[in-house]
Amino acid sequence: MSVLEVKDLRVSVETEQGTKEILKGVDLVVNEGEIHAIMGPNGSGKSTLAYTIAGHPKYHVDGGSITLDGENLLAMTVDARARAGLFLAMQYPVEIPGVAVTNFLRTAKTAIDGVQPSIRTWGKEVTEAMKNLRMDSSFKDRNVNEGFSGGEKKRHEILQLELLKPKFAVLDETDSGLDVDALKIVAEGVNRAKENTGLGLLLITHYTRILRYITPDFVHVFVDGRVAEQGGPELADRLENEGYDRFLADAASPSQA
Amino acid sequence: MSAPVTLVTSPANSDRSDSPDHSRLGSKQHSDGGWGLVPVQVRSARFSSFEVDDFETVTGQELEWKHTPVAKLTPLTAGELDGSPLPIEAQEVDGARVEWIDRDDSRIGRAGKPEERASANAWSSFEKALSITVTGEEPVEVLVNRAGLGDAPRAAHTVIIAEHHSRGTVVLQNSGRALLSENVEIVLEEGAQLTVVTVQEWADDAIHLASHFSEVGRDARLKHVVVSLGGSVVRINPSTHLSSEGGDVELFGVYFADTGQHLEQQIFVNHDAPNTKSRVSYKGALQGVGAHTVWVGDVLIRPTAAGTDSYEQNRNLLLTDGTRADSVPNLEIETGDIAGAGHASASGRFDDEQLFYLQARGISEEDARRLVVRGFLSEIVQKIGSPALEARLQDAIEAELLVGEVGR
Numbered sequence: 001m002s003v004l005e006v007k008d009l010r011v012s013v014e015t016e017q018g019t020k021e022i023l024k025g026v027d028l029v030v031n032e033g034e035i036h037a038i039m040g041p042n043g044s045g046k047s048t049l050a051y052t053i054a055g056h057p058k059y060h061v062d063g064g065s066i067t068l069d070g071e072n073l074l075a076m077t078v079d080a081r082a083r084a085g086l087f088l089a090m091q092y093p094v095e096i097p098g099v100a101v102t103n104f105l106r107t108a109k110t111a112i113d114g115v116q117p118s119i120r121t122w123g124k125e126v127t128e129a130m131k132n133l134r135m136d137s138s139f140k141d142r143n144v145n146e147g148f149s150g151g152e153k154k155r156h157e158i159l160q161l162e163l164l165k166p167k168f169a170v171l172d173e174t175d176s177g178l179d180v181d182a183l184k185i186v187a188e189g190v191n192r193a194k195e196n197t198g199l200g201l202l203l204i205t206h207y208t209r210i211l212r213y214i215t216p217d218f219v220h221v222f223v224d225g226r227v228a229e230q231g232g233p234e235l236a237d238r239l240e241n242e243g244y245d246r247f248l249a250d251a252a253s254p255s256q257a
Numbered sequence: 258m259s260a261p262v263t264l265v266t267s268p269a270n271s272d273r274s275d276s277p278d279h280s281r282l283g284s285k286q287h288s289d290g291g292w293g294l295v296p297v298q299v300r301s302a303r304f305s306s307f308e309v310d311d312f313e314t315v316t317g318q319e320l321e322w323k324h325t326p327v328a329k330l331t332p333l334t335a336g337e338l339d340g341s342p343l344p345i346e347a348q349e350v351d352g353a354r355v356e357w358i359d360r361d362d363s364r365i366g367r368a369g370k371p372e373e374r375a376s377a378n379a380w381s382s383f384e385k386a387l388s389i390t391v392t393g394e395e396p397v398e399v400l401v402n403r404a405g406l407g408d409a410p411r412a413a414h415t416v417i418i419a420e421h422h423s424r425g426t427v428v429l430q431n432s433g434r435a436l437l438s439e440n441v442e443i444v445l446e447e448g449a450q451l452t453v454v455t456v457q458e459w460a461d462d463a464i465h466l467a468s469h470f471s472e473v474g475r476d477a478r479l480k481h482v483v484v485s486l487g488g489s490v491v492r493i494n495p496s497t498h499l500s501s502e503g504g505d506v507e508l509f510g511v512y513f514a515d516t517g518q519h520l521e522q523q524i525f526v527n528h529d530a531p532n533t534k535s536r537v538s539y540k541g542a543l544q545g546v547g548a549h550t551v552w553v554g555d556v557l558i559r560p561t562a563a564g565t566d567s568y569e570q571n572r573n574l575l576l577t578d579g580t581r582a583d584s585v586p587n588l589e590i591e592t593g594d595i596a597g598a599g600h601a602s603a604s605g606r607f608d609d610e611q612l613f614y615l616q617a618r619g620i621s622e623e624d625a626r627r628l629v630v631r632g633f634l635s636e637i638v639q640k641i642g643s644p645a646l647e648a649r650l651q652d653a654i655e656a657e658l659l660v661g662e663v664g665r
Binding site: 054055056057077078079081082083087088090093094095096097098099104107108111112143160164 | 608609610611613614615616617618619620621622624625628629631632633634635636639
């Protein structure tokens, strides 16, 4: 069974005001087939965790480890991590002018699998996956993320999740900016991916809204670069009612430092 | 009026003390207002003549030569040129005529008049002109293959005429060795729709200077595409005169400069009649020490050109250290009554977020860079409208990328 393990992770970024410590010792174990929700207020370090796992060069790891089935992810390039089975659905996917979706998907699939996808089945697979996400067939001829609406960008991320079949996926605020219909479509896609491949999921979100459609096995509350509390799905319900205020009060108190 | 933009990546041109340090710069947007490096000289007042001796010896100080390595061009700007017909291949097709015509033919001189010495030298020297006339309303494609012109200095003259309401594409395909100065006149009669593509895939040591002059008639549409990939010094200057109401031009260009290559284009769009439209878009990639590109885009909107709609842009992608991209958009507007006039210029390195996105999908850094550059340049190639030519040019760009091992 596959396992993604984060141990005592400490991460900083360079800002104009100097080095800023963002993650201050994060521990997390995600097993294959599990859904973990990472929740927390803005600035608590949720997205930093996502991008550090994926290997974005902006984030400096000062200590701790991230391993995938015992392999040290921190020693791998961004693309090697993806080939090892990791996927990051981005909050703000970038435009790639002149690169058509269909070309991009085939190139990525070839890179992940190490061989070209079968000409016979690949086209059908893409068409089917797009249909499931209610994406028009003209979509594949458009350039990657160019002129996409917010909802189209998120659906395109989930399309890749379904086609690339990673072992673990980190979804960085995939729910933000989606209306309820788009949210349902995206959630269906995530649930379908889990059903089909049994992947492990790290669902990063500010709101509990998406958790109505994707049921987490575990909920972790991030505050000030640490996991302040963890529990089952009931913790999400509590946050829905109470918000983050009680955690923020704790973080501000010096006795917690 | 003038807004020069220069992006230099170290170590080339480190002797230029006035160059700001862009070495840590992700992207450089051009700023209006200029740096006061040259006296303002309006395009509408530029000198022109058919006679080479009317021009002073080229020194490199002149506005139109200041970015160009003029020392390499002496045979073309100051020497004697062989004006005999070029050894070309062109297929005769239904709906178009290809023939050699004499200097005194009335078709010559309808669109152009040289504005610099190499152009005037070619004009003074050519013995016969190649005339291509598009006649039919069904679209035709004429391919003129110019391969291996040799290393003796030559002059050439070409006249492309699209008769009224005709439609066609003319491709000038250049390869092999060359030391050539030429003028190309392009005339679009009323309602004609013409695409002219000039493709420079010259040998490494080739030198090619070209002035393209077009005269765009009433409701006529010109699409002009410059593709420069090979050659030592290649300078293609397309100039268009929108002299009749409703004229419409699209000027596209794509270039890829490698180590030591100088690729230049000076564009001039002259709006001289009401309700004319122009779109200019040039994109280039540079890699390797000494790769240098120049783009100058002059747009002039005369008092006669009420309702003009104009936009020009240039984008450059600097793939390695040691490259230099000059980008100078100029806009002269002499009437307040226009529909729109805009310009944009940006030269920069790779967008790291694009690389991260592609790498996060398992694509290696090298392949990701290649994908981004190919995408960047293919936006222009896709606009040619000739599938076979587009496919061939995509392959040629791909070959450039493989040769250079982008970003290494």
